[in-house]
Amino acid sequence: MILTDSLLDFFLETRKASEAICEPLEIEDYVVQPVVDVSPPKWHLGHTTWFFEEFILKPHAKSYQEFDSDFSFVFNSYYETVGKRVVRSDRGNLSRPSVKKVYAYREYVTEGIKEFFGHAQTQELNDLLEIGIHHEKQHQELLLTDIKFILGNNPLLPVYSTKFADHPVETHQQDWVSMEEGIYEIGHDSNAFCYDNELGRHKVYLQPYEISNKLVTNGEFIKFIEAGAYQRFDLWHAEGWDWVNQQDVKAPLYWHQIDGAWWHYTATGLQKVNEAAPVTHISYFESFAYAQWKGMRLPTEFEWEAGQAFFPWGKRWEWTESAYLPYPNYQKADGALGEYNGKFMVNQKVLRGSSIATPSKHTRHTYRNFFHPQLRWQFTGLRLVK
Amino acid sequence: MILTDSLLDFFLETRKASEAICEPLEIEDYVVQPVVDVSPPKWHLGHTTWFFEEFILKPHAKSYQEFDSDFSFVFNSYYETVGKRVVRSDRGNLSRPSVKKVYAYREYVTEGIKEFFGHAQTQELNDLLEIGIHHEKQHQELLLTDIKFILGNNPLLPVYSTKFADHPVETHQQDWVSMEEGIYEIGHDSNAFCYDNELGRHKVYLQPYEISNKLVTNGEFIKFIEAGAYQRFDLWHAEGWDWVNQQDVKAPLYWHQIDGAWWHYTATGLQKVNEAAPVTHISYFESFAYAQWKGMRLPTEFEWEAGQAFFPWGKRWEWTESAYLPYPNYQKADGALGEYNGKFMVNQKVLRGSSIATPSKHTRHTYRNFFHPQLRWQFTGLRLVK
Amino acid sequence: MILTDSLLDFFLETRKASEAICEPLEIEDYVVQPVVDVSPPKWHLGHTTWFFEEFILKPHAKSYQEFDSDFSFVFNSYYETVGKRVVRSDRGNLSRPSVKKVYAYREYVTEGIKEFFGHAQTQELNDLLEIGIHHEKQHQELLLTDIKFILGNNPLLPVYSTKFADHPVETHQQDWVSMEEGIYEIGHDSNAFCYDNELGRHKVYLQPYEISNKLVTNGEFIKFIEAGAYQRFDLWHAEGWDWVNQQDVKAPLYWHQIDGAWWHYTATGLQKVNEAAPVTHISYFESFAYAQWKGMRLPTEFEWEAGQAFFPWGKRWEWTESAYLPYPNYQKADGALGEYNGKFMVNQKVLRGSSIATPSKHTRHTYRNFFHPQLRWQFTGLRLVK
Amino acid sequence: MILTDSLLDFFLETRKASEAICEPLEIEDYVVQPVVDVSPPKWHLGHTTWFFEEFILKPHAKSYQEFDSDFSFVFNSYYETVGKRVVRSDRGNLSRPSVKKVYAYREYVTEGIKEFFGHAQTQELNDLLEIGIHHEKQHQELLLTDIKFILGNNPLLPVYSTKFADHPVETHQQDWVSMEEGIYEIGHDSNAFCYDNELGRHKVYLQPYEISNKLVTNGEFIKFIEAGAYQRFDLWHAEGWDWVNQQDVKAPLYWHQIDGAWWHYTATGLQKVNEAAPVTHISYFESFAYAQWKGMRLPTEFEWEAGQAFFPWGKRWEWTESAYLPYPNYQKADGALGEYNGKFMVNQKVLRGSSIATPSKHTRHTYRNFFHPQLRWQFTGLRLVK
Secondary structure, three states: OHHHHHHHHHHHHHHHHHHHOOOOOOOOOOOOOOOOOOOOHHHHHHHHHHHHHHHHHHHHHHOOOOOOOOOHHHHHOOOOOOOOOOOOHHHHHOOOOOOHHHHHHHHHHHHHHHHOOOOOHHHHHHHHHHHHHHHHHHHHHHHHHHHHHHHOOOOOOOOOOOOOOOOOOOOOOOEEEEEEEEEEOOOOOOOOOOOHHOOOOEEEEEEOEEEOOOEEHHHHHHHHOOOOOEEEEEEEOOOOOOHHHHHOOOOOEEEEEEEEEEEEOOOOOEEOOOOEOOOOOOOOOHHHHHHHHHOOEEEOOHHHHHHHHHOOOOOEEEEEEEEEOOOOOOOOOOHHHHHHHHOOOOEEEEEOOOOOOOOOOOOOOOOEEOOOOOOOOOOOEEEEEE | OOOHHHHHHHHHHHHHHHHHHHOOOOOOHOOOOOOOOOOOOOHHHHHHHHHHHHHHHHHOOOOOOOOOOOHHHHHOOOOHHOOOOOOOOHHHHHHOHHHHHHHHHHHHHHEEEEEEEEOOOOOOHHHHHHHHHHHHHHHHHHHHHHHHHHEEEEEEEOOOOOOOOOOOOOOOOOOOOEOEEEEEOOOOOOOOOOOOHHOEEEEEEEEEEEEOOOOOOOOHHHHHOOHHHHHHHHHHHHHHHHHHHHOOOOOOEEEEEEEOOOEEEEEEEEEEEOOOOOOOOOOOHHHHHHHHHHEEOOOOOOHHHHHHHHHHOOOOHHHHHHOOOOOOOOOOOOOHHOOOHHHHHHOHHHHHEEEOOOOOOOOOOOOOOOOOOOOOOOOOOOEEEE | OOOOHHHHHHEEEEEHHHHHHOOOHHHHHHOOOOOOOOOOOOHHHHHHHHHHHHHHHHHHHHOOOOOOOOOOHHOOOHHHHHOOOOOOHHHHHHHOOOOHHHHHHHHHHHHHHHHHHOOOOOOHHHHHHHHHHHHHHHHHHHHHHHHHHHHHHHOOOOOOOOOOOOOOOOOOOOOEEEEEEEEEEEEOOOOOOOOHHHOOEEEEEOOOOOEEOOOOHHHHHHHHHHHOOHHHHOOOOOOHHHHHHHOOOOOOOEEEEEOOEEEEEEEOEEEEEOOOOOOOOHHHHHHHHHHHOOOOOOOOOHHHHHHHHOOOOOOOEEEEEEEEEOOOOOOOOOHHHHHHOOOOOOEEEEEEEOOOOOOOOOOOOOOOOOEEOOOOOEEEEEEEEE | OOOHHHHHHHHHHHHHHHHHHHHHHHHHOOOOOOOOOOOOHHHHHHHHHHHHHHHHHHHHHOOOOOOOHHHHHHHHHOOOOOOOOOOOHHHHHHHOOOOHHHHHHHHHHHHHHHHHHOOOOOOHHHHHHHHHHHHHHHHHHHHHHHHHHHHOOOOOOOOOOOOOOOOOOOOOOOOOEOOOEEEEEEEOOOOOOOOOOHOOOEEEEEEOOEEEEOOEEEHHHHHHHHHHHHHHHOOOOOHHHHHHOOOOOOOOOOOOOOEEEEEEEEEEEEEOOOOEEEEEOOOOHHHHHOOOOOOOOOOOOHHHHHHHHHEEEOOOOOEEEEEEEOOOOOOOOOOOHHOOOOHHOOEEEEEEEOOOOOOOOOOOOOOOOOEEOOOOOEEEHHHHHO
């Protein structure tokens, strides 16, 4: 539980952080959607704002006047409970509302929240505000990776910012952490904030395993490429092999081979690949194939959680072998918030940890991220188990 | 033939006109591409500029420095002769170059042309400039209709301009012009500018026909709708009927039925349909079905050209029954300019006349416009023959 | 007009001819539909039978008992007037009715017609019967080309029949027929049977032209391939070029390059290409590109009809430059028969002549065949004009 | 371990069983493939035969002569190790080899195996034969369900056999089996045959749960339909909801609502739905939504295996909540057999038990079946947990 005052600070600081991410953009960059999974930045700015308006201000703040009644249509994402919404693939077709108007909307709603929580509110409303803040933090990571995709997909390869170093190195020696067979407790275990999908702490029985204390590096991944692994069907899932061939995948996302050397698009523009940095922008399919090639495997999310205290993490979201499924006794929240997690629990893989793009105070060792196995635009990475 | 001085004036006035069309836009409106046939306005501004740079300045103006070598990739449209190009469906995924930079590019190339044609040039170069001017005029019409689509497809239905009246009325009485059987001359017949597809003036034998002196109106078209014609397969081509059902077409583009009345999106926003104005934003399939329903037919392009002196035209591009085919002795121009017309002469229908969106000095009675039969975002219309 | 007796003979002989075409088939060959344009042979056998049942026996023969009420659903093709129908792409998914049952259906309906026309009937009914016969003849050609596709698409490349020579040679010397400028009469001009699309004989004005007295040969077409023409965009329509690249087209349909030599699948199995025989199984796009490469063009259907008396024809359906459009004063037949032709008059090209697969008494010099420009499974060919 | 003699009997009995399943078919029924997941019966007959030829006879039986070298291309399924294969979606386009030839192939290979195993062979070869037998048994179930789909998809709804009762009733009273929290052993535990995906017996920790001793019935499922559950997004996964809407799903596969009553296609033709029989032909998505609607859930595969001794099973394959993943210490077999299971371990759900279509001696309580969550043509069913 967070006191209202510090909660309000947390709110304001989060709102500013979203805008700081967009600071280097041209207005045009806010608008486009090159692929369906990548939303226009102005949509993220509007959608995170709409969440506060729709779930807090409109139902609870009596004197609040809605900013624009069309916005609940434009900025709803997947909340079927809350009426019609713009189809996800159409977000990049909307030039209006303008970026200027979206910022005005943000300011208006931020002021509304400030005023409303200037007075003490119920615990339930504080909880809603906290969810809204974490919802916006979650979108901050998408905002950054979507911006990277929008610019990295442009043939001009424009620089995003010279201040964001998306390829930090892990300098410690690679080693194996031995974990004993037995019962481990899994799931959230404090009063601090977490999502519903982390709740229902429960026992899991693990067989003995060894987990690497270091992420797989670019240099190691280049060996995999050079061994012809993208042409060897026996290393891949059947669906992974189809994906490799249909998309003509030959290297991680953003990589370009120029005169025999590997370069990649980064936040600071096109750079030579640093072999010491952990590999990123790889799919689950590629992570799995890499592990197969090494004669090892990926950890399950339980192995990761049980072992995580013994190695550093936080630079790359790490693919696990686990499918995204409900914990025993999982309880979906009521109403629209119940649409947050449960309805995605099929055909997705769990990722654990966090990445260079994760906002502060947003992750924890029980956090369960999830994506479809072919997606690569997040700062994903890979840790081996044997 | 136009003297260089007045040609330069014509050029400058055309360049300004493109920019005037964009004057009411927000920056965001320049970027999006809601469907593949509609290009982002900034792409039109860049592409028409690239044409002058690529075909005149780069090969002929010795001291000219290319503005940006990446632009020939970004702003090429379909000229396979001139190297790689951005796939048409990807134009709306590019946030850069920015609108500001595109305007700088325009100014730079306009200055380059001004300087180059400040000195007398060969007839061939004057001809190239004239083609470039007409090319830009052609894009002006697309620019306007693409903007209309971008705004009219947006759920907020923003106003483009209160000054552009896209639904003028024809006030004269409907009557039939009787045309006699016999030989008529078809095709361009002067020294003035025309496209290669109008050349090769030749004789055509026409059977007797009567052609309406007036376009079909909204009021007449509403009767067609109310007669259930969109549900009667026998009025449609097989491919038209598939199109109606797959796209769930029930009225012209931009029409909305609200509480039993017909409204449509116009440049001035959502308006009640004026029954006296000529119907527009209809496909060839709808034009044909309307004529079938009336027991009449559409004119061929030859009937239209032979009869055009006897009725007013210019508000709507008029669908004809003619397929877009080469005239006898059609000669495709050499090199990249040869890609202008000939390669589209399959699966398209000819439209004759011009529309409310056609720039001044751009059309003539021999002008042959062409589109695929299902397209509706141009200011298309319909004239009957019996 | 044909007398009833000889009409009945014509009917019986036509029914037998369809079955003779299927004589070499295994039962399995009657069932499959490898691509949407190719129908299963048993469907052709049933559909041509259904036509006689639906349009003659059911409405006019009082004592006639329908064979099976489900068949009008299964064997209807595109006659929207006559109720529901199996979607064209689903024909190959139906294992029942069995081939045996389809033959029983044929025999039953043939007997029904025999009995009904054993007594003199009205002229209108005789005309309907004649249309039905020609309808079946039209399907005989499709039956043969669909069988060729079914077998030629099979990796085992089974032989159809050693008796059908689909690659006859034209032995005469190539020469040019000079045609004078002037007015020519086009369209059907006798009391013999023709389709509605040939009617409305009318005058057409032609410019002077020279038309080849011989079809383009395989040997000539190999030169086109060897000149790299499938890689030269400037020879193709924009849609043709897309087709070449999306389908990876490098030679006519059924051609295989084996150890540097050209072979093709024929009715007698895989054979070496005979350079002297006329090229076949080419699309309109390829015909056009070939003519471009030679610096010539295809005839219009009017030029073909005006000149056809001066050269032999009948081995290959010949692509023309003409789009399939109604003649002046075209009158669509009433009711379901009106769906025969008119509704296809968009996005198709006219072919003139006939082919090695055309049944006897089926074509004439005014016959207008039509297909989409990318299709190749008919015995299509190419004649040049300059 | 099975002695060679009884193994050979097991082999011969299995070969006969495949042919017995096809006994009621017309030749035409062997050929078609209405959807990509449903293979033509003759393909199953050939593919199961090819397995014995490719993995046993060709590499190990010295005097064996290959039946036809083209067949390894035609009848390979997904074994990338073993060379080219016919794309899965094209199987229904092949009329040849004929059904007669496929039966000749079966007889030839059956004789080859009989002769080869007439002499004692190594344990390794016996194991290969056993795998081949189980491979054929697995295909027998698909053969039956594919035949049901081929006939049930035909508008004539032909009867398959009056002897196959695909809707047996569970007559016992519904009750809940209480299972205690604790450690359970999961996985295969004997020397009898099993697949690699069942191996690696290991401990799993389960929370307390209650599992139904009875499958959900048609009558119960009709209540779900009548409660409007197919229109309530909150009961579905997001991907399930898209599937319901895109496919317009309103009831289990093969169900038809006729004059207000529910009928379904069965092996004996169209029948009234028996409310007492267990529901079948439902997807995982529907099973999950049903459980949501009841306020319960599906078992995990571990809960199912731990509890299975306390309830009868075997009429329906039962969807579980578990994703198909490798067990700890999963070892993929070497070579082509390694392609059997591991490469499908992504995006699929586990089903446990067996169905009315499962051949004798084919399932066991550790058997792990798996399908994509939207598939329904197997005899799937649903058991609740709370």
